[in-house]
């Protein structure tokens with residue numbers, strides 16, 4: 001198949017006519033397909049049905065605590081130990097929370113932005129703030145007369161960016177390259193700007209590219225606060241840490257080991273959840289951090305709640321039990337998901353290979369495939385697909401403020417639809433992509 005760019009205007013027009021006919025046929029089907037969000041499919045949720053009745057009237061922990069009652073803001077010890085296994089942290093560094101790790105991330109950024117540790121008195125780390133000097137990020141911003149900033153590896157997770165947007169944290173795009181964020185750029189930006197206070201990281205099977213960070217990148221990220229100052233935080237969102245799609249699992253180096261070696265343990269705050277292990281709407285979440293971070297954060301949470309849902313935490317640990325049981329459970333997810341991810345590769349390759357109009361990732365885990373069109377084509381493709389009944393994640397959503405400077409990234413979320421719906425939606429996507437590319441080429445010729 002010849003690259004589109006090498007075709008004459010007449011050849012492109014001939015192709016366009018065929019694609020328009022295909023699109024008309026698709027429109028007549030009155031489709032209603034949705035590839036927007038990375039949700040588990042119903043058959044994946046069914047894998048955890050046994051959890052519902054697992055407590056069977058037994059609500060007591062090993063230490064006699066009745067999980068139905070108030071208390072225990074850091075979560076039940078059993079859940080903390082389980083979270084520690086997932087995150088590779090030690091149990092005393094882990095807080096087990098409610099159904100959403102995003103809620104914990106939001107709360108952490110809110111806490112660091114507006115309060116810092118010193119606000120929480122004796123329960124905190126004394127008179128020290130989140131930066132060891134008593135300052136919230138907001139007070140630093142006020143002193144500088146300018147917003148603080150976060151580095152945002154792109155494409156990335158839209159809800160991370162939404163947190164920054166709401167908190168008036170300026171966002172700086174950093175490209176994700178093989179092995180993770182472009183660390184030369186990250187370090188140069190930090191060296192040049194003391195108001196950079198954080199970086200969002202999805203280190204394993206990243207959303208949406210599927211990249212896993214290399215050991216060298218983990219090491220450099222863990223050491224960043226030595227350049228950026230003690231008030232800098234690496235937000236380590238390990239949402240897909242156990243979500244393999246292949247027997248050939250990606251290996252992620254331990255950020256805690258790297259931080260311990262660099263003497264920066266207080267700068268790393270990590271997160272995970274069981275949203276895509278058990279129930280996306282009723283899982284449990286985890287946060288791991290040093291005691292200097294956890295103590296004041298717990299005090300901050302204590303103002304808004306007495307404790308998370310410990311009954312659900314207990315259900316989860318009774319059901320998922322240990323690393324081996326978890327691994328088997330994730331294998332069952334993989335059996336359901338692998339054919340869908342293979343379908344993405346096969347349709348994209350069949351329809352687009354050789355045309356030189358798009359590149360896409362082939363992840364070994366996680367929930368997404370990231371597709372790059374020619375610059376200036378993604379938005380038109382997504383709009384066209386929606387006009388014929390296939391909803392895709394809005395173009396630009398994977399960038400801060402929803403603005404993809406090159407208008408080329410499309411996030412494909414293949415998990416939720418059935419395999420037949422997925423195949424149909426993907427073939428519609430490829431028709432829309434080809435048509436939008438041809439229109440772009442014709443308009444710029």
Ligand code: PLP
Nearest residue numbers: 100101102157202207239273275
């Ligand atoms: N972090 C990333 C990178 C995600 O992709 C998602 C969901 O898509 C989440 C966090 C949300 O996790 P939770 O359901 O635990 O809030």
